Amino acid sequence: MPYARENNATQAEIDTSEIFGSGAFKIVHAGTYTRGTRSGQKCVSKEFKTGCVVESHYFDEELNICAKAQKIxxxxxxxxxxNQEIHLxxxxxxxxxPGCNKAGQKSLIEPMILNFEKxxxxxxxxxxxxxxxxxAMQALSHFSYHNSAGQFLLCDLQGGRYNNGYVLSDPVIMSRVQNCGPADLGMDGIMSFFQRHKCGAFCKRDxxxxxxxxxxxxxxxxGTTMEAYLPTRSSRTPMTNLQRIRE
Ligand SMILES: [Zn+2]
Known part of the structure; x- marks a missing residue:
């Protein structure tokens, strides 16, 4: 994918003793890649606040939304x-x-973004x-609606600046048919967005x-407004190893 920023690594060490960040229904731990091209670089591990062992549909949904966002x-x-690139x-x-408190649990791993802003x-x-x-980001949201003939709105745009452009993480897609996860508020959300959107320098008049x-x-x-509320579950475990397993 030309505008994707990927892990390029197969193993990482995650510090699960501290919560690095917290989203609407995920907590984030920081870590360091230990195997692969990015070895030594920082990464984040995003875990669902409910028990994250068996709920594979949350992960599938997340990856589907990410793939759709990448296309937009x-x-x-x-x-x-x-005149610069935005990556995702x-x-x-x-x-x-095996051998750690979270053994067998799944999480979403991606490179850490520095100087995070929303x-x-x-x-x-x-x-x-x-x-x-x-x-530019407000224009990206407006463009996503226009370019999808009113089917989608890419929003919740957040990320960090790099020398050669910008890297986004964890955007939300809102859809006319409302099938893009708990942060998809459907047409009510799309309309609310545009009721508050002011076209800027990069939005096109047409x-x-x-x-x-x-x-x-x-x-x-x-913050992100959610359709469904998922209860929190805290966990305090020491430094833990995790690895990509191809399925
Ligand atoms: Zn606009």
């Missing part, structure tokens, strides 16, 4: 709307090795900065928008 992003890059972190499902959310919150990358009528149905939040 590839189209945006190919359209040369901005590609997570893989890895499994904790540009918009799935309820239409947008960073107040309207220049540079912030403006890009389509849904008809925006009345008040937004979804309250505006910087």
């Amino acid at each position: 992003l590839d189209a945006f890059n190919e359209a040369s709307i901005i 972190n590609t997570p893989e499902v890895w499994t904790y090795l 540009f918009n959310s799935n309820s239409g919150w947008a960073a107040t900065d309207t220049t540079g990358w912030a403006s 890009w389509s928008k849904p008809p925006v009528l009345g008040k937004a149905k979804i309250p505006m939040r910087e």
Whole structure:
């Protein structure tokens, strides 16, 4: 995939004693790749807050959303709307090795992003900065709706700046048919997004928008608004090894 940032590694050591970050339904641990091209570089391990041993459909759904997001992003890059590239972190499902507290559990591994910042959310919150990358990201969301003929909206855009462009992680796709996971708020979400979206320097005038009528149905939040609430489960375990297993 031309605009994908991949693990390029097969094993990592994850510090599960500390929570590096926490999302709407995942917790994140930091780690270091120990085998492969990225050996020595930092990675993150994203784990679902409910028991993450058997719920493989969560992982499948996550990877499907990521693949769909990658296609949208590839189209945006190919359209040369901005003069730098936006890449997407590609997570893989890895499994904790035997002999540790999390043995057999699965998690999503991807390269760590430094200087993490967030540009918009799935309820239409947008960073107040309207220049540079912030403006480009709002345009990417608007483009995704236009380019999919109103089927999808790529949002919850967050990531980090690199020398040769930008790397995004964990975006949300909202869809007309509402089949892209718990953060897909369907047409209510898409409409709420556009009720708050202000076209900036990179949005094209002829890009389509849904008809925006009345008040937004979804309250505006910087965080990710979810359809389903998953209860939390804390875990405190020492340094743990994990490895990619091809299935
Ligand atoms: Zn726009």
